[in-house]
Amino acid sequence: MSNQSQSAGFTTWLLLFKYELLTGLRTAAWRGIALAALLYGLSLGHVDGTGCGVTALDAGETGCRLFALVTAVWMSLAAVRDTATRTRVIVQSRPQRSETLASLRFTGAFVQALGLLAALFVGAALARIIGGSGLLQVGAFVPQFIRASGVCLFSAALSFALASLSESPIAGLLGGLYSLLVLAGKEYLARLYDPAPVQNLSAYVAVSLFILMLTMRFSAARRRGSSPPPLLAVPGALLSLAAAILLFTNIARSGHDPHIRLNPTLELMAAQDTQAGARAAGFLFPDQHGNPTSLADYPGKVLVIALLSPHDVDTGSMLTALNALQKKYGARGVQVVGVCLSEDNSAAPALAIGEGLVFPLVTDWGTSSVPEKLAMSPLAGAYRATALPSVAVTDRRRRIIDIVRGASVTDGRSVTDLVEQALKAEPNWQ
Amino acid sequence: MSILSTLVDPTSGTAIIDGNDVRHKKHEIRQLLGFLPQDFGLYPVLTAYETLDYMALLCSLHDPIARRERIEGLLARMNLTAVKDRPVGGFSGGMRQRVGLAQALLNSPKLLIVDEPTAGLDPEERIRVRSLLAELSGERVILLSTHLIEDVQAVADRVGILHKGRLRYVGDIPGMLATVQGKVWEIEARPEELNELRGKYLETGLLRAGNLLKIRVAADRVDHPKVRSIEPNLEDAYIWLMREPEATAS
Numbered sequence: 007m008s009n010q011s012q013s014a015g016f017t018t019w020l021l022l023f024k025y026e027l028l029t030g031l032r033t034a035a036w037r038g039i040a041l042a043a044l045l046y047g048l049s050l051g052h053v054d055g056t057g058c059g060v061t062a063l064d065a066g067e068t069g070c071r072l073f074a075l076v077t078a079v080w081m082s083l084a085a086v087r088d089t090a091t092r093t094r095v096i097v098q099s100r101p102q103r104s105e106t107l108a109s110l111r112f113t114g115a116f117v118q119a120l121g122l123l124a125a126l127f128v129g130a131a132l133a134r135i136i137g138g139s140g141l142l143q144v145g146a147f148v149p150q151f152i153r154a155s156g157v158c159l160f161s162a163a164l165s166f167a168l169a170s171l172s173e174s175p176i177a178g179l180l181g182g183l184y185s186l187l188v189l190a191g192k193e194y195l196a197r198l199y200d201p202a203p204v205q206n207l208s209a210y211v212a213v214s215l216f217i218l219m220l221t222m223r224f225s226a227a228r229r230r231g232s233s234p235p236p237l238l239a240v241p242g243a244l245l246s247l248a249a250a251i252l253l254f255t256n257i258a259r260s261g262h263d264p265h266i267r268l269n270p271t272l273e274l275m276a277a278q279d280t281q282a283g284a285r286a287a288g289f290l291f292p293d294q295h296g297n298p299t300s301l302a303d304y305p306g307k308v309l310v311i312a313l314l315s316p317h318d319v320d321t322g323s324m325l326t327a328l329n330a331l332q333k334k335y336g337a338r339g340v341q342v343v344g345v346c347l348s349e350d351n352s353a354a355p356a357l358a359i360g361e362g363l364v365f366p367l368v369t370d371w372g373t374s375s376v377p378e379k380l381a382m383s384p385l386a387g388a389y390r391a392t393a394l395p396s397v398a399v400t401d402r403r404r405r406i407i408d409i410v411r412g413a414s415v416t417d418g419r420s421v422t423d424l425v426e427q428a429l430k431a432e433p434n435w436q
Numbered sequence: 437m438s439i440l441s442t443l444v445d446p447t448s449g450t451a452i453i454d455g456n457d458v459r460h461k462k463h464e465i466r467q468l469l470g471f472l473p474q475d476f477g478l479y480p481v482l483t484a485y486e487t488l489d490y491m492a493l494l495c496s497l498h499d500p501i502a503r504r505e506r507i508e509g510l511l512a513r514m515n516l517t518a519v520k521d522r523p524v525g526g527f528s529g530g531m532r533q534r535v536g537l538a539q540a541l542l543n544s545p546k547l548l549i550v551d552e553p554t555a556g557l558d559p560e561e562r563i564r565v566r567s568l569l570a571e572l573s574g575e576r577v578i579l580l581s582t583h584l585i586e587d588v589q590a591v592a593d594r595v596g597i598l599h600k601g602r603l604r605y606v607g608d609i610p611g612m613l614a615t616v617q618g619k620v621w622e623i624e625a626r627p628e629e630l631n632e633l634r635g636k637y638l639e640t641g642l643l644r645a646g647n648l649l650k651i652r653v654a655a656d657r658v659d660h661p662k663v664r665s666i667e668p669n670l671e672d673a674y675i676w677l678m679r680e681p682e683a684t685a686s
Contacts, residue, residue, distance in 0.1 A: 029479045093476065093478065100494035101463055102496065
């Protein structure tokens with residue numbers, strides 16, 4: 007094929023894509039859902055404080071769960087649109103590759119679904135800007151939007167494939183049902199089966215591409231004798247399947263999930279036992295910038311080790327209090343180290359950027375959603391964190407002075423008292 | 437129609453269009469085919485121009501200037517220029533049918549297949565669509581499926597009559613009329629005779645004339661005191677051929 011005809015073909019594809027987009031964007035259904043998403047986003051951003059981290063995470067979670075379901079419904083309907091609008095015959099009798107038709111329909115509908123997701127994030131970001139957040143902090147929404155888009159891509163591919171191959175939107179809703187099962191079944195499903203954690207996303211994007219390639223291949227077969235044969239579908243399916251297997255294997259081998267694999271490093275962390283007077287349990291986790299961080303990086307400092315869940319309602323105010331503590335006492339040798347217990351590796355960076363943190367917030371990648379609090383992460387077990395947040399304050403030799411747990415942490419006063427106590431006992435810091 | 441338009445595979449046999457077998461050369465056939473199905477929809481949110489542009493792109497009409505000229509020409513021909521920027525969702529049945537006809541003509545097809553194009557239209561739109569088909573028939577082969585004899589009279593050079601999958605007749609219109617020449621009669625009868633006459637002869641029409649009925653029948657011979665032979669029309673021929681057990685080919 008000459009460069010000129012390739013270019014003409016691509017231009018044609020773009021113009022067709024424009025019409026695919028318009029068929030959805032001009033409907034009352036899309037506009038109604040977009041408005042509802044915008045209002046929901048505004049309501050998410052209506053929280054105390056001036057940071058964006060908690061709202062960004064909430065928007066990300068909503069995108070990964072609720073909007074994955076919305077996407078599944080939207081894509082299922084888009085897949086059977088030609089049957090519903092009775093346009094199937096005049097479209098299918100055109101001399102156009104089946105894979106082009108399938109890819110256009112998918113891309114158009116998926117971008118429409120992304121538009122709905124964007125409305126949610128725009129609403130949430132607007133609310134935070136009105137609440138006083140700076141533009142840098144609003145940046146926390148971007149990675150969460152990308153994460154939610156990835157989950158929606160998986161939901162879209164699954165539901166589109168099922169609906170278009172069975173010619174029934176109900177089959178496509180199984181894609182949405184999958185998302186709900188993951189949401190409801192976190193206690194018994196391994197992390198690998200959940201597309202929402204950012205570390206799983208690349209594997210699920212590969213799976214999505216594999217599903218799409220299969221859909222394109224089989225849509226050509228269903229159209230009966232479409233010639234010339236599909237170009238991308240078969241090699242694309244093989245490549246994406248290989249990538250998905252490789253990525254899933256890597257996640258299973260390097261992760262820590264009681265359902266799949268225990269990690270020796272994390273088991274060593276779990277073997278420590280931290281209580282008042284004992285040495286604070288050590289760890290080596292990546293901070294918000296991806297730099298490996300451990301307590302040994304802060305020799306001779308009074309340490310404030312805060313174990314927190316990004317999903318607690320008071321996380322925002324607690325981080326604000328800890329940030330103020332770091333700013334006030336940092337020069338006197340006090341170091342706050344946050345440990346974010348989340349199955350999703352994007353949570354800590356989102357909180358750190360969104361809340362403008364001046365202390366390291368590391369991701370405890372050993373976290374897994376299980377009913378028993380002590381087992382939710384090996385490190386949490388070591389700190390006997392029966393409730394979150396839990397804040398341990400040490401002296402300059404890393405010995406635990408006390409651990410404050412639960413709601414009393416939130417106002418920061420009891421933690422400040424412990425810090426004052428440590429500084430009074432050992433005021434000099436080198 | 438579905439087999440010819442490459443949407444369904446034949447269970448047996450085949451059809452060849454311009455040297456292309458429908459079983460193996462679907463892509464080639466789609467390139468030379470225009471198809472207006474009986475039951476079709478349009479994307480309601482797209483305007484008439486956008487609908488045709490979308491369909492033209494699906495036909496791989498890459499050149500934007502040629503595409504625009506083609507669409508504008510067809511809109512003018514279908515008398516849709518004034519409404520080209522209105523969403524087709526608000527169009528009447530006849531306007532939608534004309535958009536459907538325009539989309540079938542976008543790729544200047546050698547073969548235009550139209551399935552019941554005037555079904556469900558009001559008389560004015562029916563005449564308009566029929567006239568368009570008559571106009572187009574000079575430029576290409578049109579395969580028109582219809583139950584309306586007026587459509588056939590207006591457009592067709594050759595007629596095929598299918599009944600339960602069997603071809604009853606293939607030929608031109610004079611040939612079709614010839615099959616029933618000398619076999620069409622008008623009987624002037626009292627209303628109470630109607631049932632008896634219906635049992636004996638093939639009725640092709642009925643008119644009331646005062647207290648009497650003028651019954652039009654097709655038969656080799658009619659035995660009635662008030663009967664006269666009349667000139668057959670296509671409806672007579674159609675009903676006669678549908679009755680005949682064997683195909684009549686010319």
